[in-house]
Amino acid sequence: MIISLCDDPQDVADLAAQRVADLLHDSPRAVLGLPTGRTPILMYDLLAEQHAEGTLDFSQVSTYNLDEFVGIGEDHPGSYRAYMRRYLFDRVNLTSGEGHVLDGLAADPDAECARFEEAIDAAGGIDLMILGLGANGHIGFNEPADSLQARTHRVRLLEPSRQANAGFFGGDPAQVPAEAMTMGMGTILKARRILLLVTGAEKASTVGAMINGPVTPQLPASFLQLHRHVELICDTEAASALR
Numbered sequence: 001m002i003i004s005l006c007d008d009p010q011d012v013a014d015l016a017a018q019r020v021a022d023l024l025h026d027s028p029r030a031v032l033g034l035p036t037g038r039t040p041i042l043m044y045d046l047l048a049e050q051h052a053e054g055t056l057d058f059s060q061v062s063t064y065n066l067d068e069f070v071g072i073g074e075d076h077p078g079s080y081r082a083y084m085r086r087y088l089f090d091r092v093n094l095t096s097g098e099g100h101v102l103d104g105l106a107a108d109p110d111a112e113c114a115r116f117e118e119a120i121d122a123a124g125g126i127d128l129m130i131l132g133l134g135a136n137g138h139i140g141f142n143e144p145a146d147s148l149q150a151r152t153h154r155v156r157l158l159e160p161s162r163q164a165n166a167g168f169f170g171g172d173p174a175q176v177p178a179e180a181m182t183m184g185m186g187t188i189l190k191a192r193r194i195l196l197l198v199t200g201a202e203k204a205s206t207v208g209a210m211i212n213g214p215v216t217p218q219l220p221a222s223f224l225q226l227h228r229h230v231e232l233i234c235d236t237e238a239a240s241a242l243r
């Protein structure tokens with residue numbers, strides 16, 4: 001794993017946006033895997049800025065989001081599709097239908113997960129998967145557990161994840177859907193390249209365990225040790241437990 005150490009969250013965003021821009025300049029038809037959460041917002045702002053300046057074109061790009069809540073649709077401000085519209089989709093020239101997010105209102109979530117997995121394969125796989133890190137070590141919504149599921153699947157959310165996502169649900173974790181759908185760690189590890197963005201002291205111990213500890217389903221992020229092309233872009237606070 002390559003570790004790119006940055007001074008602060010803005011520098012993390014600058015470098016991440018640079019990586020995306022470099023890829024899109026080289027491969028205008030690139031397939032991106034995208035995260036939600038607070039961490040990537042500054043990166044999305046920069047990508048939107050570059051697009052507004054005319055230096056970044058998304059017209060041939062397709063994107064696949066990591067995860068989505070079950071039971072809410074894009075009309076709900078807490079849905080990840082609403083997030084993606086707010087921070088990226090409505091700000092760049094992605095072709096309609098090429099910003100793929102799991103459908104939280106699908107009548108059959110298991111079938112929706114299978115459809116999504118097939119759509120990624122049909123697109124030729126993900127060129128660059130951008131990830132955030134849950135404070136509890138989750139990636140997407142692959143929660144710490146005794147075992148992990150490889151492919152896109154339905155998952156019951158753990159309490160810390162519901163708390164971390166309460167912002168768009170009136171600050172009340174009980175209002176956060178109990179279930180989500182997420183790419184599996186196998187889906188994620190199939191990406192040709194992975195960028196992991198981490199900021200803040202509250203994730204430092206998780207970053208330390210992810211890099212120096214064993215590969216274990218109790219810390220899903222540790223599975224990133226198995227991939228050949230992962231770049232961790234983190235600020236000094238998040239890196240403070242690394243030795």
Ligand code: GLP
Pocket residue numbers: 035036037038039040066067131132133134135139140141161164165
């Ligand atoms: C959320 C998402 C993850 C995201 C993570 C970190 O629950 N499901 O995909 O990477 O938690 O979020 P944040 O960047 O806000 O810390």
